[in-house]
Amino acid sequence: MEETRAKGLPLHTRVLMPRTWANRVFACVYLCAILALLYHHLIAVLHSTSMVPLFILLADAVLAFMWATSQAFRMCPTERRVFIEHLQHYVKQSDYPGLDVFICTADPYKEPPMCVVNTALSVMAYDYPPEKLSVYVSDDGGSQLTLFAFIEAARFATHWLPYCRKNKILERCPEAYFRSSPSWSPETAQIKMMYERMRARVENVVKRGSILPDYITNEAESEAFSRWADGFTPRDHPAVVQVLLEADRDKDITGLTMPNLVYASREKNMNLPHHFKAGALNVLLRVSATMTNAPILLTLDSDMYSNDSQTPLCALCFLLDPCIDSKLGFVQFPQMFYGINKNDTYGAESRQSEIVLIGMDGLVGPTYIGTGCFFRRQVFLGGSSPQLNPDLLVSKSIKSEEVLALAHHVAGCNYENQTSWGSKMGFRYGSLVEDLYTGYRLHCEGWKSIFCNPKRPAFLGKAPINLNDMLNQTVRWCVGLLEVAFCEHSPITFGARSINLLTGLCYGHMALWPISSIPVTIYAFLPQLALLKCVSIFPEASDPWLFLRLFLFLGAYGQNCLEFMLSGGSIQRWWNDQRVWMMRGLSSMMFGLVEYLLKTIGISTFGFSVTNKTVGEEQSKRYDQGLFEFGVSSPLLLPMTTAAIINCISFLWGIAQVFTQGRLEGILLQMFLAGFATVNCWPIYEAILMRTDGGKIPVKLTLISIILAWALYLTSSIAF
Numbered sequence: 001m002e003e004t005r006a007k008g009l010p011l012h013t014r015v016l017m018p019r020t021w022a023n024r025v026f027a028c029v030y031l032c033a034i035l036a037l038l039y040h041h042l043i044a045v046l047h048s049t050s051m052v053p054l055f056i057l058l059a060d061a062v063l064a065f066m067w068a069t070s071q072a073f074r075m076c077p078t079e080r081r082v083f084i085e086h087l088q089h090y091v092k093q094s095d096y097p098g099l100d101v102f103i104c105t106a107d108p109y110k111e112p113p114m115c116v117v118n119t120a121l122s123v124m125a126y127d128y129p130p131e132k133l134s135v136y137v138s139d140d141g142g143s144q145l146t147l148f149a150f151i152e153a154a155r156f157a158t159h160w161l162p163y164c165r166k167n168k169i170l171e172r173c174p175e176a177y178f179r180s181s182p183s184w185s186p187e188t189a190q191i192k193m194m195y196e197r198m199r200a201r202v203e204n205v206v207k208r209g210s211i212l213p214d215y216i217t218n219e220a221e222s223e224a225f226s227r228w229a230d231g232f233t234p235r236d237h238p239a240v241v242q243v244l245l246e247a248d249r250d251k252d253i254t255g256l257t258m259p260n261l262v263y264a265s266r267e268k269n270m271n272l273p274h275h276f277k278a279g280a281l282n283v284l285l286r287v288s289a290t291m292t293n294a295p296i297l298l299t300l301d302s303d304m305y306s307n308d309s310q311t312p313l314c315a316l317c318f319l320l321d322p323c324i325d326s327k328l329g330f331v332q333f334p335q336m337f338y339g340i341n342k343n344d345t346y347g348a349e350s351r352q353s354e355i356v357l358i359g360m361d362g363l364v365g366p367t368y369i370g371t372g373c374f375f376r377r378q379v380f381l382g383g384s385s386p387q388l389n390p391d392l393l394v395s396k397s398i399k400s401e402e403v404l405a406l407a408h409h410v411a412g413c414n415y416e417n418q419t420s421w422g423s424k425m426g427f428r429y430g431s432l433v434e435d436l437y438t439g440y441r442l443h444c445e446g447w448k449s450i451f452c453n454p455k456r457p458a459f460l461g462k463a464p465i466n467l468n469d470m471l472n473q474t475v476r477w478c479v480g481l482l483e484v485a486f487c488e489h490s491p492i493t494f495g496a497r498s499i500n501l502l503t504g505l506c507y508g509h510m511a512l513w514p515i516s517s518i519p520v521t522i523y524a525f526l527p528q529l530a531l532l533k534c535v536s537i538f539p540e541a542s543d544p545w546l547f548l549r550l551f552l553f554l555g556a557y558g559q560n561c562l563e564f565m566l567s568g569g570s571i572q573r574w575w576n577d578q579r580v581w582m583m584r585g586l587s588s589m590m591f592g593l594v595e596y597l598l599k600t601i602g603i604s605t606f607g608f609s610v611t612n613k614t615v616g617e618e619q620s621k622r623y624d625q626g627l628f629e630f631g632v633s634s635p636l637l638l639p640m641t642t643a644a645i646i647n648c649i650s651f652l653w654g655i656a657q658v659f660t661q662g663r664l665e666g667i668l669l670q671m672f673l674a675g676f677a678t679v680n681c682w683p684i685y686e687a688i689l690m691r692t693d694g695g696k697i698p699v700k701l702t703l704i705s706i707i708l709a710w711a712l713y714l715t716s717s718i719a720f
């Protein structure tokens, strides 16, 4: 093996990105500027009787903290290259390790079964020996509709897999393949017809909400559905584990073996906590241990289909490298999306998260982001040997009674009682962002990880395409992040000690992300209200301190913009991205903070509400036009509509001041802030005043915002 390496056939290489030194130098300069400003603020607070300098100090202190922790991402940003073509020199295909793929779904109406089926088909068609590949689907929705869809999919797969293999299809997610209108041939037409027939049957069943008796074709199927007896509800039902395809026994239409395909819906009981997705994944860890127990795992969300059939080989280039650190625990691929509109209205593209992952990759490795991640099974065993003794069983047929009995047993809701599942073993419980938390705890235990970011996206998923869904998703993240920030193993204290300082700061930055809402809120209201009251709160235009602020503002924004563009984003996308940050600051992050507090004192039981993956036609048309989708009268929208009104009025008021009294000197910065916010709020004004479609801001919401703005104006007299 060493010899192959010496011949210059590496499996992968890594380099520090060229920007590293520029980042480090800039960090030093910027740090001095921040310290000077904070010192200046402190003096101001000590010499003032008003509350204003205190607020400004608070805002800037939080921004400074976020900036300082974010430097950890910028010290060693790393780029990797992978050479799949060299893998053959290291390992024969027949020696590839087994691969168990876990796909989670939780609600047949928010996550259409056809979408989950497409995800499963795309991975079943991986360029990987089928007898070594198993796909496990976890259905937390406990829905026979989803099971029905998978029974159909298993049948279709026996045609789809050989079709892909024979025609060397690149796009192995059927929906994506047919969407990209492939060249026509009788064979293509035939497979497309089969796909459409399957889709029609599944969608029909989902629309009816039940399965027509003549859709059930055999004894085994009718027995499977018979488990949906009276009293079976999504939140209260026994475990259902159904083997839909078995490798070596089930063959495709050309006679080659199919991969395993297993449907599992764990037992649910209303009185027991089920730990959401982490709980679902732990059940799959155990169910798969009773059946195939592959040493490599891949976790996927219901909507993340595989966009590249060679991805497992990419992961193997790291996991099988004889020279790699033996503590390498997982290989994370980025989360990318399809169907994003031209300017990415809701900032879904997540260039920022790519910057984070690239940055962490240069330290001990990226965190786990919930989907598109290959693990060694070993990392979840918590150092102990597994409690089940799977070696005994894996030689048996996965359809055998013993195996199925054990699989049902480990999918039961009492199985985890008095065990270390969720604390020392498996995916970790205790946060709504189980991914970040699990990644963090694994890093604390000494595991390392790698970020693999190939040119052709390995996976593609769906991002929310309306404001309300997006904001609700972020509220959930914020609650989860704060749970990590203030857990007993807090990143900044415990993490920085047990991993290393920089990684601890990275996790601290991510976990405390929601506190950015403090400066965003202060800067969205305070200077503008002061302007309306004719109070100037920043230095005059001739004062050098003004330039320091300008440098800090432009420096941070400029660096952010530059990084965004360097990672392949466009300037319009960056603009939308920074706007979405402010919108989140005024809504999700703030609501997340409040929800977290309520949850901590036991008033609320904020859970995992699954993000909606379906959209109406009208909505998706508006999305494609780049229009914001407000539509609902959600309280989440109130702070931003109120801020929009106040900023616009104070900006206009400021202009009036300049013209009538000729005073610009003292209010320049306040005017700049109000103007900047007004430009950012443009879609809000449009949605209040100019739009008539279903995505406009409801009148009720506008009226409440006006009242709120007025109330704020009146109460602000206390501060000035």
Ligand SMILES: O=c1ccn([C@@H]2O[C@H](COP(=O)(O)OP(=O)(O)O[C@H]3O[C@H](CO)[C@@H](O)[C@H](O)[C@H]3O)[C@@H](O)[C@H]2O)c(=O)[nH]1
Pocket: 104, 105, 106, 107, 111, 138, 140, 275, 276, 277, 280, 300, 301, 302, 303, 335, 369, 370, 371, 432, 433, 434, 435, 473, 476, 477, 480, 608, 609, 610, 611, 612
């Ligand atoms: O009780 C639950 C809740 C969710 N899920 C599944 O979890 C996945 C992610 O849910 P989604 O609603 O799509 O959440 P997102 O906010 O889009 O997901 C991001 O954030 C989550 C953590 O909040 C991570 O788990 C995800 O991987 C990450 O993509 C989906 O496949 C769900 O089916 C379950 O299996 N059981």
Ligand SMILES: [Mn+2]
Pocket: 301, 303, 461, 462, 611
């Ligand atoms: Mn999702």
